[in-house]
Amino acid sequence: MAAPNSKATLKEYIKRKLGAPVLEINLDDDQFDDRIDEALQYFHNYHYDGSIKTYLKHQMTDTKSAAMKGDEQFVENAAGTHDYANEIVKQQKNYIVLPDFVLAVMNIFPFNDKSNLNMFDMRYQLRLNDLYSLTSTNILYYEQVQQQLSLMQHVLVGRTPIRFNQHMNRLYLDMDVDSIYKDEHLIIECYRKLDPTDFT
Template sequence: MAIPNTKATLLSYCKRQLGYPVVEINVDDDQADDVLDDALQYFTEYHYDGTLRTYLKHQITQAEIDNQKTNTDVVSSSSGGSDSGATTWKEGNNYIELPEAVMSVVKVFTFTDKSTNNMFDLRYQLRLNDLYDLTSTSILYYEMVQQHLGMLDDILVGSPFMRHSKHGNRLYVDMDWTNSIAAGEYLLIEAIRKQDPTTFTDIYNDVWLKKYATAKLKLQWGQNLIKFDGIQMPGGVTLNGRQLVDDAKEEIIKLEEEVRLGYELPVLDMIG
């Protein structure tokens, strides 16, 4: 048996699981393509192997900095109030376009690099004066100091506020674009992005995905046959699309419960 490594080979695998070529699978090619796309989308949304935590950097251009200072008019017509007609609002264009594969942004990093401050950095001075006899003292104190310094850094410096929606592919960074960053510097973000199955072809051979895609294909097959439900074919065979639909729905419910309980990453308290 060939290991699925493309959408076409995954479709062939699913059909074989349903009885093909012994049994004719009455599903159109476009329908089958939609079924696999839906299965891959669900896999990406809820399976931890469907996404990857990554770090992306983008070099800021002067044109982008200039664009942050502009606004877009948002016109809204009021109804049911005391005023009539349209009202105009202005929305800042303080955003950067993101790749479509980015599903969520976890953090925007500050632009100062503490590792380049050398002797003028407080952490550097602590390491310089304390590390030589660190083996003779408890590391607990050093860890507590580092956590305290990190808290002070969050309070006094902090990170830029950001907003993001995966359907808009825009990262809004609420900061002073004139003084906080210059053209040529980099914007660094921690993000969750989709795994591209055309690049990482082993995704098509995932055990859960194969079962889920097969169940979705069975559901589509049953929905196609429902219109002929109860019709007796030559030889006495009676079509029963309703049974296929019921069986497929039961399998899909179990598989979705399995992925949500066993393969989904913990839900974050806040996603930008």
């Protein structure tokens, strides 16, 4: 028999593996669907070939930026030794909602556009002064300078801290929302589930 390529052929394959038609298999279609969905979920979460690394593009509009500046409010009550009532706790909504197929977020790419350098930028000045001499000297010096600039950027500025929880589908950006320009695109490096309707 060929490999199952749909849910119906997978059900027939499972029945034969369990002994049908010699044995009578008394299972409802809903039971089959539940077990197959559980198997696919397990495959997506734990098998190497169940997910793929991808890059998502998310555009930050004015309404999304305004929503991220707002607060969520919770009212807490506790009893016992820490007795309090109607304690109001606020949390900033500095998150964007990602699709259900995202399993993990690894990184977001820096917001600054390196192709849009002005003449007062340090990288621009270094390139302007060094590129003329690169034809007569080794490119090793240029690479070392770029690595030094990258290290300074990492130490002094750093990366934007992110938090992601798969069950909430929220990617939290722990940063100043005002530093994101209008209609700017965030590039999100993540792992996503394979779609079983497209890839079998």
